[in-house]
Amino acid sequence: MHKGLWITVLIAFALFFGLFILSQIPVAITQDEVSIAVSDAIAETNAQVDEIEIEQLVTQKAVGKLEARQKKRLKFLVSAYFIIWLIFSLYALHLAKMQNQLCKRLEQLHSDLQQKR
Amino acid sequence: MLLQASQITKRFGHRMVLNALDLSLQPGEVVTIFGPNGAGKTTLIQILSTLLKPTSGTLQIGGINALEEALRVRPSLGLIVHEPLAYLELSPYENLKLFGRLYGLNGLEQRIADLLDEVQLTPYAHEPVRIFSRGMIQRFMIAKALIHDPALLLFDEPFSGLDLAAKQLVLKRIDHERARGKGIILTTHNTELGYHVGSRFHFLLNGQIETVAEKEDIGLETLSREYEERLKG
Amino acid sequence: MEAFRQIGWLIHKDLALQFRTKDMLALIIVFSVLVVLIFCFAFGPIFPEQLEERGKLAASVLWGTFLFAGIIALNRSFDIERMNGALHGLRLTGVDASYLYLSKVVSIFLFLMLLEVVVTPITLQFLDVLTVLPVALQAQLPWLLLKLIGVIAIGTLGFCAVGVVVSGISTNTPGKESLLSVILLPLTFPVVMAGAKCTVSLLTTGGLGGNFWISVLVVYSLVFLASSYLLFEFVVEG
């Protein structure tokens, strides 16, 4: 019982962690959106600029910002599920340990009684 | 049959305090139960007085099922234990009046006056019980237990720690009540006094009761000797 | 009829015991005033200017004080019953457990009301609430105080309804007072909340601000009176 529980607890952790990494969605900004936005912005100004260069710059910056936000969100998510895992595991292990000890003492008492007889 | 208890068992969790105990009592009988400390005497008295419910078993008092209809049975019981079962902040008069009223007694004033007179507390009737000496408190306890003239009296260790006056009072009162056809059950570890007042004797050891003899069939010395032997195991 | 008389005698006994030891009443009033004073020192000497804020402060101080005083009174009342087996003495008379319950609720209620009638004006005075009241409210001050006492009375009734059962239980444990508060405080959450809301509303507008909070108080009191009335038998008889 005790061993099975340990394995369950560990598998739960591995699975949760693996799924968590797998399920991360990459931050995606389509090229079209960026180019439209950049052309709009350029059309409003009179300055001479290199459209493609700015497009790359903007995309980089936007992706970076979005990724940072996602990281922050994931931090919340990870800590929440880590705590859930921790609480249940600790409680289950505590129960298993308690029951094991009780069983051992019970067996010992039974064997003591039989020896006396 | 005034009291009929059969197969009374009391368990506190895993601890067996009383084990399948049978006891009966006729009017005019005084049953003495001898037992050492921790034998379950107090638990037994509490169960017989319906203050505590047994784990299993039946109890009939005056023909009424005392476990189902405890409230109907209680007014016919008088209980003297090591606690006063009353309010020490109030005076004897106030206490007796309160309990007398709750029992629904008629002619209460006269009854209180008579009782206080008998236990020699009339001069202190309006002082709070708290300031009394131990002996006076014991006499007050007797008055309180007898206020409603109960048909069945239960005493738990009535002789332990009594002063002389109170002891005389208890002995006199037991004889008196027996003569009036009341039933009395008392527990004690004092063989001499227990033998003196009792008409039938039991031992209570390790939660199990054992009938010893009627008073005609046994002498004090035989009883004491047997009790000593049982105590040694 | 017999039931009412028995309950009456039991209440009489409880009140006699409460007032016999005069130190009890004095102690609990002094205690309450001290609690109020401590809050006054903590927030004073200049209290919030806004009427609303001042009202909130007064309401919290009042209900907090009543809660503590109530716990002391309950605890004391059941201590008397447990000592010397007095409760067993009552049970032996064959009196119904529900009569014991009702008499306890009424006697503690009366005792606490007496305390609250004394402490409420003192608190309002110390926190300087009365002077900042709108003129319209000051004109009908007695009426306002009466309404306030009414709200406090309903809250106290709810508190006693559940408090009697809980202290009947906790009196059998080693750490009576602390255990009583640990169990009773979460249970009386609605009373304190609704009572405080009503108090703030009374102090700022003179009305109850709708019927909701007063109904919470009434419903709470009724629910717990009914359920505790049924459950007290198990507390007494085991």
Add this chain to the structure above:
Amino acid sequence: MTRTQLIGLLSAILLFVAIYVVFSFAEIEMTMLEVQKIFYFHISSAFTLFLAFGVTFISSILYLIKRRDKHDTIALVSTEIGIVFGVVVFTTGPIWARYAWNTWWNWEPRLTSALILWLTYIGYLILRSALAEEKKRVYSAVLGIIGFLNVPIVYFSVELWQGGLHPDTSTKMNLPSTMQIAWLISWLALTLLYLFLLMFRYRTEQIKLELETIQHQQMN
């Protein structure tokens, strides 16, 4: 394989499925994005908390009527497990609240009534350990009943006091179907986990009783 082990296995499998569904299957909610995934286990734990204390309430009533030790043990065990689920609710709750409302705690009706209930039943456990053997069963049953009666009153008073920040019950029904499935599965998984813990813990209590009985016999 015993019944307890079977349910343990089932709940473990279902928990894995739930984690899979929550992380890979359920679609991302548009306002809270990934953080919304906390919701599945948070709200399911809260449901289980109410379930556990509800079981305490019912078995306390049954104990007072029938006086079987079985019901008392179930009440005790269920309370204890309910408190564990409470710990989950009250740690994941603030994490959610911190992201969603930029505060660690809010006085939302369901959260508040769960908290009051949780505190009451912690009192229940403290009381139990303080009471003498012959009284503790009846007394804790009385408290187990009174504590639960408070829930609707607390709920409705807090609801008026501070109208819901939580998505209320009706919007839950309008969730996209993938989210609904994820929520249902995690709810079922946690309920099964509760059942498993209940049975496991009940057995522990029985062993303890057996042990004490034998020890007492030996002393005599």
